Amino acid sequence: MTWRWLAALAAGLLMTGAASGDDIGPDVTRTILDFSQLDGWEGDDHQAALDVFLSTCGDMAAPDWRALCRAAADQGSARTFFELFFRPVLIEDGAPGLFTGYFEPELDGSLTPDDVHRFPVYAMPEEAAEGPFLTRREIVEEGLLAxxxxxxxxxxxxxxxxxxxxxxxxxxxxxxGGAIRVGYAGANGHPYRSIGQELVRMGVYEPHQVSAQVIRNWVRRNPEEGFELLMHNPSFVFFREVSHVPADKGPLGAMNRSVTPLRTVAVDPAYVPLGAPVWIEKEGEGPMRRLMIAQDTGSAIKGAQRADVFFGTGDAAGRAAGRLRDGGRMIVLMPIQRAYAMLDEVSG
Known part of the structure; x- marks a missing residue:
């Protein structure tokens, strides 16, 4: 691979696939920025981000992304690679930016039920893939999958x-003895409803007071009302065993590859291509300026400026993730020709 060939790629002379977001609403705006407009860009560890990008870019189908993946494996400076072959694109849909966090929890369980281990982790029934399936209440309270x-x-x-x-x-x-790892297999097709927002609607808490740990504590203090609160969310997630993933690697994300703490972000793929680098400018307590890779999705992650940062595995990661609920902005790094093609779509 020669730098002359790479320069041709940077100039946008290679054909690309369609830009992301062909089927999103008309109110979306896209603005191409310069890297100098990214707050803190020069101070990040670009090589760490590039290593994560390489872990999934080979799975991206479009020719321009695959060409960039090959170029990434043969670069000398990670920062130069991103600045040479990408343009930062601010994609907005009118909603303010919102960053939350997620993590890989650790639960106590058993392969057989007993008086302590009574709550099943279900694999996905075949018929659940055909459309709206049983609700959470029908599965949990009525036991229709037992x-x-x-x-x-x-x-x-x-x-x-x-x-x-x-x-x-x-x-x-x-x-x-030992442990198993489970990953997302699918859902029942019902919309996700936030139980945190429901607690706010009920007048139990103010929005700024709600966190995952606060919700846990309230449900445990109020078992009957807590059960009904959980049933407020009709969405139900099914799992598959993924114990083949090495213990030193993170859980599998939406790209079926391990995610990386504080370098993987979950996004809405209607706006951000899975596998794309994204620059995070999170405000609030502990501001974050970091290049991450969009390797995951989530049923609650909807919108152009909605992102969920992966914090790692276990209780400490869970506490850190649960505290994160801040504004800011997310900028997607797009291949050069694809970035300008997106502007053409807006003007057209």
Whole structure:
């Protein structure tokens, strides 16, 4: 691979696929920025971001992304690579930026049910893929999936199981010894409803008071009302066992590759291509200026400026992720020709 060939790529002389967002609404705006307009860009560890980019860019189907992936493997300076072959694109849909955090929880469970481990972690039924399926209440309260052989394991805490579904992946420490890892397999086709927002609507908390730990504590203090609060969210997530993922690697994201703490971000793929680099400018407590890779999605992650930062595995990561709810902006790094093609779509 020669730098002359790479320069041709940077100049946009190679054909690209369609730009992301062909089917989103008309109110979306796209603005091309200069790297000098990215606050803190020069101070980041660009090589760390490039290493994460390389872990999934080979799975991107479009020819321009695949060419950039090959170029990334043969670069000398990570920062130069990003500045030479990409342009920062600010994509906005009218909603303010919102950053939250997620993590890989660890639950206590068993491969067989007993008096302690009573709450099943379900694999996905075949019919659930055909459209709206049973609601959370029908699955949990009415037990309509029981005794179908879909149980991967049983855990000891229904609240932690609920949050496992929110996170989409986790580890289960087994009473028999060892552990298994489970990952997202699909959902029941019903819309996600935030139980945090419901607590605010009920007048229990102000918006700034709500966090995952606050919700956990309230549900446990109020078991009957807490159960109904969990049922407020009809969406139900199914899992698959992914214990083949090495223990030193993160859980699998939407690209079926391990995600990386504080370098992987979950996005709405209607606006941001999976695998794309994204520059994060998170405000609030502990401002964050960092280049991340869009390697994951989530049922609650909707909108051009909505992002969920992966914090890692375990309780400490969970506490850090649960505290994050801040504004800011997210800028997508797009291949040069693709970036300008997106502007043509808007003007057209």
């Amino acid at each position: 005794e179908r052989g879909l149980e991967i394991a049983w855990v000891d805490d229904p609240v932690e199981l609920f949050f496992l579904q929110i996170q989409g992946s986790g580890r289960i420490r087994l009473a028999e």
